[in-house]
Amino acid sequence: MKVGIPHFGFDTLALKGFIEELGAEVVLPPPTSKRTVEIGVKLAPELVCMPFKITLGNFAEALERGADTLLMAAGARKCRFGYYHFLQEQALRQIKQDFRLVPVSQYSASGFIFKLIPELFGVSPLRVMRAVCRLLVKSALTRDFRRLLNRKRAVDFAGAEQVKGPVMSLIDRARTISEMKRARREMVRLFGINGKRADIRIGLVGEIFYTVDQRANQEIEKELARLGAEVVFERCLYNHLRYLLHIDAGYRRSRRLARPYLAECPGGEAIRTVGEARQFVMQGVDGIVQVFPFTCMPENIALEALQRISEQSGVPLLYLSFDEHTSTTGLVTRLEAFVELLRRRKYARRVSGN
Ligand code: SF4
Structure with a gap:
């Protein structure tokens, strides 16, 4: 097959x-x-x-x-x-x-x-269970790879691009749990971040495919990192699997945080989008970016809630809807303007002591 x-x-x-x-x-x-x-x-x-x-x-x-x-x-x-x-x-x-x-x-x-x-x-079902366990461990690895990549790219873009390919091959080759543990140690060593963080952090929320797939969202995390901003995220296969297995505390937290803005789930991942945005705001991110397909009804409903969260918290929001005509040049221009706004806002607040 x-x-x-x-x-x-x-x-x-x-x-x-x-x-x-x-x-x-x-x-x-x-x-x-x-x-x-x-x-x-x-x-x-x-x-x-x-x-x-x-x-x-x-x-x-x-x-x-x-x-x-x-x-x-x-x-x-x-x-x-x-x-x-x-x-x-x-x-x-x-x-x-x-x-x-x-x-x-x-x-x-x-x-x-x-x-x-x-x-x-x-x-046999036993073999499926073993494969599911390995899937969980490997998807945690790909999530952490993406986190480290975003963090490293924001402070050392060229260095991150250099290790990206070798680390992906390491992850791809790791089959058993002990091989995945070894791959994780090697990944952390290769990224060698040493506590350095970007001055701007942005929370990424939105429809699951567009938040997870770099080609679909036209490499938005990479473009933001090129501008010196680290993208943090919750949406990934690992968390989705845990949600399907009913062991994802993050989903329950999102539901609770989203409730004042969205009492009912309008479909898709709207609840998560709103809950995660509030969580990122509480964690002190400098801005929120929401990505979704142009005709996505649940994310358009979530957008209204995000606009209220942004007004109440003062954390700027950039929403990006995509269709087959979305141009990368236009997208990068919007990202540049957004990061510039976040940086000015941050330094103005620092100067005024707020
Ligand atoms: S409406 Fe389409 S894009 Fe939106 S969540 Fe449903 S399947 Fe995804």
């Missing part, structure tokens, strides 16, 4: 490791590019959200590389995500017939471990 999966930022490494652990070959699509987006846009219904189009483009490119089985996360979230897999399969049939697209329901851990994955890969 040749399994194709869409990209999911640096966390793709952890998902790839999970499938390999189950004995299947992984066929990764090429890194998301202009071509990927063009394919997705051509095959998809016009008004569907961007994560649909990008992952559809990824699937088409994985099929070109020989994948015969495509795995797509599924499950209702009070938004369009619930029918992504169904429409994607129909769209892909326009270009290829001999493949299957398997929806991987996220919201039943027991169904996943005892039924879906054993039947699909022909393995």
Whole structure:
């Protein structure tokens, strides 16, 4: 079986490791590019959200590389995500017939471990459990890699870019828990941060695909780091898995913090977006950046709450909505202006002693 999966930022490494652990070959699509987006846009219904189009483009490119089985996360979230897999399969049939697209329901851990994955890969539930444990450890590693990368880039951009590739290969190669522990030690050594921090810290919130996937958000973390700002985040595969396993204290905290602004979940990750933004404000970040696809209804609702949080706390907010026409040049100009504003505000407050 040749399994194709869409990209999911640096966390793709952890998902790839999970499938390999189950004995299947992984066929990764090429890194998301202009071509990927063009394919997705051509095959998809016009008004569907961007994560649909990008992952559809990824699937088409994985099929070109020989994948015969495509795995797509599924499950209702009070938004369009619930029918992504169904429409994607129909769209892909326009270009290829001999493949299957398997929806991987996220919201039943027991169904996943005892039924879906054993039947699909022909393995025992015990082996699935071992693979899930390794997936958790590896996704914690990819999360910490991204944190260290953001921190290092903000103070030593060239140095961070130099070690990025070697550290990613280390993570990719680590299979067992002890190999992952060794990879972590080596990662920390290679990054060699020594307590240096950037003068500006920005909390990143928004729709999960756009917060996690660097190609989708046009490398927003990298661009902010180039301007000397460190991006902090909560949204990543590790926290999402813990949420699905009902062991994520962060989600409960987000719900509590979001409640005064959003009593009901309007779908997607709006609750998390609002809760995490409040948490970042309490942690003293200098600004908040929200990223989301242009037509994403839950994040547009969250935006109203974020605007109130920003007004009440005085912490500036930049919201960025993306579609297939978003230009990197325009994006970088907005990021430059935002970081400049944060820096001026910070120094003005320092001078006035507030
Ligand atoms: S959260 Fe937003 S972008 Fe994601 S599937 Fe739902 S509507 Fe689309």
